[in-house]
Amino acid sequence: MKIWNSHIIMEKGTEWKDLADIWEDVLRLFFQHSRQFSDEPEVIDVIIEENLVDLKHNRKPEGFNREGKMRIVVPLTNRCEFYIYRGVYSDEIRVVTEKISSFLARNGIRHRVEWNDMLLYEMKKRRR
DSSP, X not given: OOOSEEEEEEOTTOOGGGGTTTHHHHXXXXXXXXXXXXXXXXXXXXXXXXXXXXXXXXXXXXXXXXSSSSEEEOOSSSSSEEEEEOSSOOHXXXXXXXXXXXXHHHTTOOEEEEESOOHHHHHHHHHX
């Protein structure tokens, strides 16, 4: 299967503040396995700090939705969820998602993963 994005959805009842203690590690896994900013650790530290401020106040974090090879997009919904997205089909999405999903499971965060269900993906598919 060609993978364009993954969608990680936390179990109903999970709040953003429940991820505050592990979100830094989730982001570091994401940056490590997507090989982004490896030569600029201070950039990663700033992104992490911005996210943690929101989580500690039980607010939806920014994720990482800036110019880059891959992004973590936190949609505007009431659920605790996020997408890992790349603008092209890529096996890297699967690898990064599996690493993050395993980490979440080891830390007691119940969730499920869905593939290629981002609205933008559906719009691109219709244009073909």
